[in-house]
Amino acid sequence: xxxxxxxxxxxxxxxxxxxxxxxxxxxxxxxxxxxxxxxxxxxxxxxxxxxxxxxxxxxxxxxxxxxxxxxxxxxxxxxxxxxxxxxxxxxxxxxxxxxxxxxxxxxxxxxxxxxxxxxxxxxxxxxxxxxxxxxxxxxxxxxxxxxxxxxxxxxxxxxxxxxx
Numbered sequence: 448x449x450x451x452x453x454x455x456x457x458x459x460x461x462x463x464x465x466x467x468x469x470x471x472x473x474x475x476x477x478x479x480x481x482x483x484x485x486x487x488x489x490x491x492x493x494x495x496x497x498x499x500x501x502x503x504x505x506x507x508x509x510x511x512x513x514x515x516x517x518x519x520x521x522x523x524x525x526x527x528x529x530x531x532x533x534x535x536x537x538x539x540x541x542x543x544x545x546x547x548x549x550x551x552x553x554x555x556x557x558x559x560x561x562x563x564x565x566x567x568x569x570x571x572x573x574x575x576x577x578x579x580x581x582x583x584x585x586x587x588x589x590x591x592x593x594x595x596x597x598x599x600x601x602x603x604x605x606x607x608x609x610x611x
Contacts, residue, residue: 487609492508497600536560
């Protein structure tokens with residue numbers, strides 16, 4: 448009987464290792480069907496321009512709404528005080544198919560206005576790389592506006608509050 452006990456323990460340990468090898472390596476993903484639409488209120492944010500001595504307004508307060516229809520896709524619209532002290536209205540689609548740590552990463556494409564040196568202040572198409580961190584009630588959107596042509600680039604931060 449004493450010889451039987453170590454054999455039984457060895458069999459139990461080896462069967463546990465076999466079960467561990469067949470278990471999934473990570474927890475299964477939440478099915479997209481379980482996702483519920485989210486509504487966020489955007490309150491504007493801040494920008495940090497690459498040309499530091501150009502006198503830009505870097506406190507870009509505003510009001511907008513973001514409607515997330517899936518973990519990867521949201522629609523955004525609103526207005527904010529832009530870097531040249533004019534009001535900008537925008538409407539955009541934010542597609543973020545990748546996850547890097549706690550961040551969703553992708554890009555935003557849409558239409559905006561309010562920059563006198565670009566399209567004479569009228570509407571123009573814009574595309575911005577975008578990353579988002581979203582907690583249960585609060586979130587932050589991060590973007591990079593590249594410098595090109597008449598556009599002086601900046602890093603942007605937008606704050607948001609989840610309401611639904």
